[in-house]
Amino acid sequence: xxxxxxxxxxxxxxxxxxxxxxxxxxxxxxxxxxxxxxxxxxxxxxxxxxxxxxxxxxxxxxxxxxxxxxxxxxxxxxxxxxxxxxxxxxxxxxxxxxxxxxxxxxxxxxxxxxxxxxxxxxxxxxxxxxxxxxxxxxxxxxxxxxxxxx
Ligand code: AMP
Ligand code: ZN
Numbered sequence: 001x002x003x004x005x006x007x008x009x010x011x012x013x014x015x016x017x018x019x020x021x022x023x024x025x026x027x028x029x030x031x032x033x034x035x036x037x038x039x040x041x042x043x044x045x046x047x048x049x050x051x052x053x054x055x056x057x058x059x060x061x062x063x064x065x066x067x068x069x070x071x072x073x074x075x076x077x078x079x080x081x082x083x084x085x086x087x088x089x090x091x092x093x094x095x096x097x098x099x100x101x102x103x104x105x106x107x108x109x110x111x112x113x114x115x116x117x118x119x120x121x122x123x124x125x126x127x128x129x130x131x132x133x134x135x136x137x138x139x140x141x142x143x144x145x146x147x148x149x150x
Contacts, residue, residue, distance in 0.1 A: 007098035026065040036113040038105040048099045051088040066101045079105035
């Protein structure tokens, strides 16, 4: 627990939140600036700053909780889909530095949904750059996904 952290204070009950569900390791609550109706956040109770810092067991628990909440939200709110979003780093839109997954129900009805895609789907990239970047990362990872990258 970090004294300075807003989401740690929410978990501790020192800052109010609209709780949706919790278990031993995770806590889900409503986002106060919702991008769509029913926008929620799922966090680990244990403090981790971001995606790079969160231990595997907390990441697994938060991801599974987000999946469960997403299914429930789509059914309960009659949503047409759902986005999971994580922002890692200030330049990637992270504003609260306690790991969280956004669970954002999506609606065809735009009176319930204010999200827009921040890039243009279907715009082709430079194939040489795509291949170069893919190859570099593949070499860095040694082509494997099971080992951790330090
Ligand atoms: P991010 O920008 O990915 O770090 O997301 C942080 C999210 O936390 C934003 O969507 C905020 O609206 C939300 N937020 C900030 N303060 C609170 C709060 N006290 N209760 C609920 N959500 C909050
Ligand atoms: Zn925290």
